[in-house]
Each structure stands twice: as structure tokens, then as C-alpha cells.
Amino acid sequence: AGLREHLLASLPETMVPAAYVRIPAVPVDPNGKVDRRQLPAPDARAFVRSAYVRPNGPVESAMAGVWSWVLDLDRVSVTESFFDLGGDSMTAVTLVGALRAAGHEVTVRDIFAHRTIRRLATALAEAQAPKEGSFRPVEPYALISATDRAALPAGLVDAYPATQAQIGMAVEIQKDPGKALYHIVHSIRVDDGRPFDADALQATVDGLVTRHETLRTSFALTGYSVPMQLVHATVAVPVTVHPGTGYEACLATERRTPFDLDSPSPLLRVTAHVDGTRAWWLTVALSHLVTGGWDLNALLTELVGDYRRRSAGEPSRQVEPPAVRYADHVAGELDALASEETAGYWRTVVTEQRKFTLPDAFGDRSGPATVCRYTVDVHDLDGPVRQLASSTGTSPKAVLHAAHLKVMSQLTDQR
Numbered sequence: 375a376g377l378r379e380h381l382l383a384s385l386p387e388t389m390v391p392a393a394y395v396r397i398p399a400v401p402v403d404p405n406g407k408v409d410r411r412q413l414p415a416p417d418a419r420a421f422v423r424s425a426y427v428r429p430n431g432p433v434e435s436a437m438a439g440v441w442s443w444v445l446d447l448d449r450v451s452v453t454e455s456f457f458d459l460g461g462d463s464m465t466a467v468t469l470v471g472a473l474r475a476a477g478h479e480v481t482v483r484d485i486f487a488h489r490t491i492r493r494l495a496t497a498l499a500e501a502q503a504p505k506e507g508s509f510r511p512v513e514p515y516a517l518i519s520a521t522d523r524a525a526l527p528a529g530l531v532d533a534y535p536a537t538q539a540q541i542g543m544a545v546e547i548q549k550d551p552g553k554a555l556y557h558i559v560h561s562i563r564v565d566d567g568r569p570f571d572a573d574a575l576q577a578t579v580d581g582l583v584t585r586h587e588t589l590r591t592s593f594a595l596t597g598y599s600v601p602m603q604l605v606h607a608t609v610a611v612p613v614t615v616h617p618g619t620g621y622e623a624c625l626a627t628e629r630r631t632p633f634d635l636d637s638p639s640p641l642l643r644v645t646a647h648v649d650g651t652r653a654w655w656l657t658v659a660l661s662h663l664v665t666g667g668w669d670l671n672a673l674l675t676e677l678v679g680d681y682r683r684r685s686a687g688e689p690s691r692q693v694e695p696p697a698v699r700y701a702d703h704v705a706g707e708l709d710a711l712a713s714e715e716t717a718g719y720w721r722t723v724v725t726e727q728r729k730f731t732l733p734d735a736f737g738d739r740s741g742p743a744t745v746c747r748y749t750v751d752v753h754d755l756d757g758p759v760r761q762l763a764s765s766t767g768t769s770p771k772a773v774l775h776a777a778h779l780k781v782m783s784q785l786t787d788q789r
Contacts, residue, residue, distance in 0.1 A: 401563050404622055412563050426451045429491070433478075433498070437491045440476055444469045446691075452491040457769040458760070461485075464672050471697025489767065512701040517708065522598045527638075532605040534701045535708065536593060540663045541601050544593065544635055556662035557632040560674060561625055565653035566682050570646060574684035575656075576613045579644050581690060582677055583611050588664040588700055592638045609640045618649025625657060633661045733785055 401412035426449065429435040434452050441450040445459050456466065466485045473480050478498060488494040514532040515523050526533055536544070543556045583589045590609040594602045616624055624647065633641045641661035648654045658674065665673065680690055710716045737746035752759070752774070763770045 398567055399565065401565060409563065427453045427492075431495075433495045434491055436476060437473065437478065437495055440472045441469065441491060444472055450491065452495075455489040455764055455767070456485055457489065458764045462668075462769070462771070464668055467698050474697050486769075511697065511699065512705045514701075517701060517705060518602070519599060522600075522602065525598065526604070529607055530604055531607045532587070532701060533602055534605075534704045536595070536601040536603050536663075537704055537707055538711075540593070540603070541595075543663055544595055544601070547632065547635060551632060554630055554632040557629070558660045558662055558665065558670065559625070559629045559657065560660075560670065561655055561657040562674065562678070563653060564656050564678060564681070566685065567652055568685055569652055570615075570648045570654045571681075571685040572613065572615055572646070575644070575646060575681050578677060578681040578684055578690075579611050579613055581680065582673070583609055583640070583642070586673070589640060589642050591664055591700075592640065593635050593663065595635065604638070606638075606640075611640055611642050611644060614643070614645045616645060616647050618647045618651075618654065621647040621649075621655055628657060628659050631659075633659075635661075635663070728788055730786060730788065736785070 395414050397414065401409045403409040429438045429452050438450050438452060441456075441459070442448065444465060445461060447459065450459060456469070461469070463482070466482050469485060470480055470482050480494065480498065484494060484497065488497050512534075515534075517534040523533070547555050587605045589611070590606045591603050592606065594604055624645065628643070628645065633639075641664050643659040645657040645659075646654055647657070656678070658677070660670065684690055732744060732746055737744040759770050759773050763773045766773075
């Protein structure tokens with residue numbers, strides 16, 4: 375600690391690290407090289423945390439308890455922005471569900487608009503009547519016909535139409551099964567200083583599947599009036615354990631083995647490769663029909679965090695199922711598809727926008743489409759981006775989006 379303080383005192387202010395992360399060992403890949411992808415990122419909240427302001431009154435106190443639970447913090451200042459505390463749009467959905475369960479009628483829009491506990495509590499106190507168009511969850515089986523419901527198999531808790539995106543992916547998958555399209559395989563090294571615990575991992579996976587109904591969802595693309603997704607009451611997802619020596623071969627096989635959409639089996643597989651040391655590889659395979667990129671990260675964080683607690687003999691963190699279900703998204707899409715107003719809006723977007731053309735010096739025009747790809751590493755700007763988002767009352771995503779639009783505006787005279 376003394377050496378660290380000495381070094382910090384000798385550094386220019388701009389070079390002082392904003393956060394420190396302690397790790398037991400430098401992670402390596404199967405070839406023994408440093409695996410930078412496995413290095414833990416600093417807690418983003420360290421960049422913008424402000425002085426703690428305690429809750430005032432029962433409403434703020436109750437909200438602070440919910441925010442602490444959702445964000446996994448010991449305490450939350452009532453004047454700190456939700457985004458400064460590490461929140462994002464996915465976490466906001468969980469927060470809204472937990473606040474509603476506690477009796478606070480809020481929406482995701484409210485979280486974005488007010489951002490702090492104090493401002494949100496004040497806004498709720500000033501609201502004299504329910505907001506127009508307030509959220510009403512979809513009841514089970516409400517989105518399908520009586521004929522389709524009568525044809526459903528036993529053991530379900532809900533069924534609703536597949537979305538347009540899911541149908542499109544399913545068609546692409548079945549056109550060329552050999553390509554393993556929309557087959558997500560993610561493998562991470564778990565090094566928590568303890569021997570691998572198969573029972574803890576299985577219990578963690580069981581809890582994950584119980585909480586998230588998309589992990590208990592299968593698809594019936596035929597046999598009903600529309601392509602259907604079926605939510606099963608229970609689904610067994612056994613964890614397969616292999617020796618660590620066959621890790622690379624098994625990983626390659628997993629990537630070549632997509633899920634069978636015609637099977638009622640879950641679209642999730644979990645594998646552990648154990649080599650006898652205190653570190654092991656966790657491989658999770660999922661179909662893109664039931665998960666995406668951002669929510670996959672949240673899912674893996676929940677999975678690994680809960681496993682570590684269980685394997686250490688600690689109680690599992692009680693995570694309530696989200697109040698907003700995928701069925702609610704499906705209901706929104708069905709309403710939009712039936713709306714002439716929505717169709718008219720998108721017709722206007724398509725017909726009244728000029729085609730964007732890149733300058734001649736950009737892109738590859740040798741094929742039927744122009745390909746222009748640039749990768750910009752902005753990790754060194756993480757702190758300043760979050761500071762700017764905090765000072766402007768927005769989110770880091772909004773700051774990056776604004777920067778992207780500014781760059782694009784330099785390539786065209788289009789507004």
C-alpha cells in the first residue's frame with residue numbers, strides 16, 4: 375500500500391488509475407498464454423461514485439433497499455444516478471419489476487427520466503392519478519386462440535406466438551443446418567481458488583432455468599395457426615462434466631452442433647471441463663432464439679456469481695423472476711403489426727429518407743454492397759465517458775451513440 379501511494383504521488387493526475395482490481399492469478403488460455411479476455415473489468419461504478427446521502431422517509435428507504443438488491447450494492451445514495459451505479463437498460467427492467475412488486479407503480483421510462491431515488495420518489499408523490507398507458511402484464515395464454523390452446527401439450531405454463539425475428543432466424547437455421555447459424559457458444563475460465571463443485575453448478579443451473587422462462591421455452595413452428603413458442607413448467611438441463619484435456623475438441627464440437635428446433639428439449643446446454651486444478655472451463659451453449667448479446671452477459675454474470683456463492687457454502691442470492699415477461703414484448707409486437715399508424719410511420723421512414731452514400735475513399739465497392747468496417751478501442755475512455763454521461767444526466771450508451779452520429783455527420787451533408 376505504501377509503494378502504491380508513493381507511485382501515485384509521482385504520477386500526473388491524468389495517469390492515476392480510477393480503480394484497482396485484485397486477482398489471485400493472471401488468467402491463461404489452454405496454450406498457457408495470458409488470456410486478456412478473462413481479465414476482470416474494473417467496477418465501472420468506481421469512476422463516478424459520489425458522497426453518500428441517506429434516505430429520507432419510508433418511501434426513499436424502501437426504494438434504496440430495492441436498488442441495493444438489484445445493483446448488488448451494500449448501500450445506495452439517494453442522489454446517485456442509476457447509470458452511475460452501473461445500471462443499464464436491462465438492469466432497469468429488473469429494477470422496475472422489483473419496485474412494482476414492492477408497490478411502486480413505475481415504468482422503465484421513469485427510471486431513465488428521473489435516474490435517482492430522490493427524484494423518482496418525488497415524481498411518484500406528485501403523481502395524482504395512474505399514468506395513461508401504464509403497463510399491464512399479459513396473462514398466460516392470452517395471446518393465442520382457443521383452438522391453439524386446446525391443441526397444446528401438457529406440462530406448459532404459457533404459450534404465445536414467435537416473434538418476427540425468431541421466425542426469421544428459424545427459417546435461416548433450417549435452410550442450412552450445417553452452418554450452425556444463431557448458435558451461441560460462450561466459454562469462460564472460472565478461477566475462484568476452490569475445487570470444482572459439480573453439485574453447486576447443477577443447483578445454480580436449476581435455479582437459473584426456474585427463474586428465466588425463456589430458458590424453459592421450446593418452439594413449435596408448425597401444427598398451430600402461427601409459429602408458437604411453448605413455455606414449460608419444468609425443464610431438466612443436466613450439467614455435463616468432461617476432463618480438461620479434451621476442452622478444445624469438445625468446444626469445437628459444441629460450436630458445430632446447433633439445437634434441434636423441432637425438439638421439445640431446452641435450447642440450453644452447460645458443460646464443465648475440469649483438469650484437476652482449482653480452475654476450470656465453463657461452456658454455455660444457447661440458441662439466439664431465446665437470448666441475445668446483452669442479456670447473455672447478464673445471464674453469465676448471474677450464473678457465475680451464484681455458483682461462486684454456492685461453492686463457498688454461502689446462501690444463493692434470491693433473484694425474483696422479472697416482472698416483465700417475453701410475452702409482454704410479443705404483445706407489443708402484435709399490436710404494432712396490427713396498427714396502421716405504426717405501418718404508416720415506418721413507410722414514411724423508408725420513403726422519405728435519402729440513401730446514405732459513403733465518400734469514394736471509404737469502403738470496398740467490388741461486391742454488390744459497400745463494406746466499410748472500422749474498429750475503435752475506447753476502453754481508455756471508459757472513465758471520461760462515464761463522467762460525461764453523469765454530468766449530462768444521460769447514460770454511457772447515449773454518449774457513445776452521440777459520438778457515432780457526430781462521426782457519421784462528417785461523412786455526409788445529410789442532417
